[in-house]
Amino acid sequence: MNYAEIVAKFSCMAEEKGMVNSLEGNLSMIDRTTGNIYITPSHKAKRLLTPEMICVVDPQGEQIGGTGKKSSEFFLHEAAYKARPDCNAVFHCHAPYLTAYAFAYRDFNTDPNTFLHTIFGNIVCLPYGEHGTHAIHKGIEEALNGRPVALLGGHGVVCVGEDLEDAIGILEAAENYAKTIFNRDQMK
Numbered sequence: 391m392n393y394a395e396i397v398a399k400f401s402c403m404a405e406e407k408g409m410v411n412s413l414e415g416n417l418s419m420i421d422r423t424t425g426n427i428y429i430t431p432s433h434k435a436k437r438l439l440t441p442e443m444i445c446v447v448d449p450q451g452e453q454i455g456g457t458g459k460k461s462s463e464f465f466l467h468e469a470a471y472k473a474r475p476d477c478n479a480v481f482h483c484h485a486p487y488l489t490a491y492a493f494a495y496r497d498f499n500t501d502p503n504t505f506l507h508t509i510f511g512n513i514v515c516l517p518y519g520e521h522g523t524h525a526i527h528k529g530i531e532e533a534l535n536g537r538p539v540a541l542l543g544g545h546g547v548v549c550v551g552e553d554l555e556d557a558i559g560i561l562e563a564a565e566n567y568a569k570t571i572f573n574r575d576q577m578k
Contacts, residue, residue: 391421392441393419393421393428393444394428394441394442394444394446394455394456395441396419396428396553396554397417397418397419397428397429397430397439397441397444397554398439398440398441398443398444400417400554400555400558401417401430401436401437401439402436402437402438402439403558404417404436404481404483404558405435405436405437406437407562409483409485409558409561409562410436410483411435411436412433412434412435412436413433414483414484414546415436415482415483415484415546416429416430416461416467416482417430417436417479417480417481417482417554418461418479418480419478419479419480419553419554420471420478420479422475424448424449425448425449426446426447426454427446427447427464427467427468427471428445428446428447429444429445429447429461429464429467430444430445430461431443431445431457431458431459431460431461432458432459432460432461432462433458434458442456442457443456443457443458444456445458445459445460445461447460451464451468462521462522463482463521463522463526465522465523465524465526465527466480466482466526466530466542466548469524469527469531470527470530470534470550471550472531473530473531473534473535473550474534474550476552477538477550477551477552477557478551478552478553479550479551479552479553479554479556479557480548480549480550480557481548481550481551481554481557481558481561482542482546482547482548482549483546483547483561484545484546484547485546485547485561485564485565485568486565487565487569487571487572488513488539488541488546488547488564488565488568489541489545489546489547490568490572491513491515491541491568492515492541492542492543492544492545492547493544495515495517495518495543495544496515497512497513497514497515497541498510498512498513498515498541498564498568499512499513500512500513500567506563506564506567509538509560509563510537510538510539510560510564510567511536511537512537513537513539513540513541513564514529514532514533514537514540514541515533515540515541515542515543516528516529516530516533516540516541516542516543517529517543518543518544518545519542519543519545521545526542526545530548534550538550538551538560539560539561539564547561547564547565549564
């Protein structure tokens with residue numbers, strides 16, 4: 391499996407969908423055999439990434455591949471993989487409706503009568519943690535326990551999945567659900 395190729399492909403797709411841009415959002419995959427994490431570089435247009443540009447970080451945190459500097463959110467991705475050893479992909483972005491909950495420091499509680507509740511449960515909002523530091527993922531083990539999505543207080547959203555297709559699809563569905571709830575509340 392060419393992890394760098396897959397990360398570049400889905401990064402382009404995520405930017406085409408308006409989910410990330412050159413300053414916001416990052417994607418990664420982990421090779422569970424070697425422990426290497428393949429992550430998007432900082433400050434690069436995701437739609438222009440090539441496999442050679444994808445950063446490869448070994449289990450000790452040393453960048454061993456890629457032409458750019460690894461994402462400043464590497465610690466978030468690393469913590470998500472530790473919290474969810476059943477997942478092989480992490481997607482972090484600033485989806486507007488979910489991020490509104492993150493900026494309000496509120497959990498996003500889904501209706502237990504909906505199908506989506508079986509996927510997301512209630513999406514937990516972590517306390518604020520400075521980006522690029524270990525503080526950003528404080529509490530992620532609990533927030534992702536049995537759930538694929540967590541809000542990052544005052545920052546954005548993170549999602550884990552079996553692969554990047556899964557993670558992006560879950561995050562898209564969660565964002566659409568949050569948008570629907572917002573629109574419903576405007577009708578009251």
